[in-house]
Amino acid sequence: MAKAPKTFSCTACGATFNKWSGRCDGCGEWNTIVEDTPLSAGPASKTLGGKRGSSIQLTDLSTEEAPPPRTHSGLGELDRVLGGGLVPSSAILVGGDPGIGKSTLLLQAAARFAQAGLKTIYVSGEEASAQVRMRAQRLGLSDAPVQLAAETNLRDILTTLEAERPQLAIIDSIQTMWADNVESAPGSVSQVRAAAHELTSFAKRKGISVILVGHVTKEGQIAGPRVVEHMVDTVLYFEGERGHQFRILRAVKNRFGPADEIGVFEMTGGGLAEVGNPSALFLSERGEPSPGSVVFSGIEGTRPVLVEFQALIAPSPHSQARRSVVGWDGGRLAMILAVLEARCGIPFAGLDVYLNVAGGMKVQEPAADLAVAAALLSAREDAALPADTVVFGEISLSGALRPVGQTENRLKEAQKLGFSTAIAPAGGKAKGENGLTLRQYGDLATFVGDVFGAG
Numbered sequence: 001m002a003k004a005p006k007t008f009s010c011t012a013c014g015a016t017f018n019k020w021s022g023r024c025d026g027c028g029e030w031n032t033i034v035e036d037t038p039l040s041a042g043p044a045s046k047t048l049g050g051k052r053g054s055s056i057q058l059t060d061l062s063t064e065e066a067p068p069p070r071t072h073s074g075l076g077e078l079d080r081v082l083g084g085g086l087v088p089s090s091a092i093l094v095g096g097d098p099g100i101g102k103s104t105l106l107l108q109a110a111a112r113f114a115q116a117g118l119k120t121i122y123v124s125g126e127e128a129s130a131q132v133r134m135r136a137q138r139l140g141l142s143d144a145p146v147q148l149a150a151e152t153n154l155r156d157i158l159t160t161l162e163a164e165r166p167q168l169a170i171i172d173s174i175q176t177m178w179a180d181n182v183e184s185a186p187g188s189v190s191q192v193r194a195a196a197h198e199l200t201s202f203a204k205r206k207g208i209s210v211i212l213v214g215h216v217t218k219e220g221q222i223a224g225p226r227v228v229e230h231m232v233d234t235v236l237y238f239e240g241e242r243g244h245q246f247r248i249l250r251a252v253k254n255r256f257g258p259a260d261e262i263g264v265f266e267m268t269g270g271g272l273a274e275v276g277n278p279s280a281l282f283l284s285e286r287g288e289p290s291p292g293s294v295v296f297s298g299i300e301g302t303r304p305v306l307v308e309f310q311a312l313i314a315p316s317p318h319s320q321a322r323r324s325v326v327g328w329d330g331g332r333l334a335m336i337l338a339v340l341e342a343r344c345g346i347p348f349a350g351l352d353v354y355l356n357v358a359g360g361m362k363v364q365e366p367a368a369d370l371a372v373a374a375a376l377l378s379a380r381e382d383a384a385l386p387a388d389t390v391v392f393g394e395i396s397l398s399g400a401l402r403p404v405g406q407t408e409n410r411l412k413e414a415q416k417l418g419f420s421t422a423i424a425p426a427g428g429k430a431k432g433e434n435g436l437t438l439r440q441y442g443d444l445a446t447f448v449g450d451v452f453g454a455g
């Protein structure tokens, strides 16, 4: 057999070479290049000291696996986002801006899980025990059987968890943890990575569920380059506008349930309260029908949610007109403006465009395209859509309207909240619900001509 050529790689940056050198051309580090030793069996395994791996037991796909037993916190919004309760020995990351309410949520969750029978330890690296106790008192949770510690030394925390064997450990926050075997400051990427790795692997070995709190940095990432996300089973983001009382807990990754599920809470004087009917809440600030305001019937996770899009259009004093968007995708807005211009002959050049989702909600569905187009046109033409109308549908670059998923759920939710007309793409499985008139359009130009008499 021909001898395989030797390969070398840099332990610092991972660059590969076919000969050794003292300095890596990739990252400039010295003495980091080592010869690669293949792990495969056969003659090459001699390089591993002649050791052979042992063979692994293979199974087939039909092997029956009982679903994991879950513990319910009793906070329905939290349980749903977790995929139906807490799975034993799972690792969960809860990210969010500082001050958004993560500690409040997790103290409430700790109390509920403890009351549901889980042995629960809450470790705060940010606040003194007295501060946490004061918050618990304010939330009316002083009697909950949660054990509390204020500590940042990871070695001590792991030793304590080993001895106490809780079923749930909450670490608030991962950025304050300090592993003494890593030479860098707490909060640095290598500390956060090491602490998260130690905690999650320890938890898996010992059958403990861990919830790690992570602050989102200015760039919108947890502890820099998303170092923790791949280590955990579930990643939840806690979002909301500081000025609004709504808070949304969103699953962006979940090995034990659907991603994109949301839970809606309201920050009150007594902590976070669940919002059972988010549509009603998001529409609660809506006044008289006004130009630029359009209600979108959206789907968040497994639930329909109605939200209001608001657009404002004004002549631009600048040579470069402004496009400002909150709660939706800026690139998608540019696309809709381009389609309106190219396919319907409605120009937005020289006009500043502001688009906003009311209530601090973030919408990610392309199904909102038609609602956005309607809001933009309504603002531009200074013509309000009737207040009892909801809109949804995806717009393609050709100007055609595409049917979207879960049409029935969208219509049901609209009807439940007292809307009487829905504007939607033609085709799909849409049928008018009782008392709900369905107006369907095959392309954007027809919709524009019919609803706004323009185009």
Ligand code: TYD
Pocket: 096, 097, 098, 099, 100, 101, 102, 103, 104, 105, 135, 138, 139, 267, 268, 269, 270, 271, 272
């Ligand atoms: P906190 O949970 O400390 O945020 P984080 O851990 O994400 O940094 O909550 C911060 C805010 O929540 C704080 O500004 C006060 C507010 N808050 C209430 O409005 N009601 C309450 O009952 C509590 C405990 C906090």
Ligand code: MG
Pocket: 102, 103, 104, 126, 172
């Ligand atoms: Mg906090």
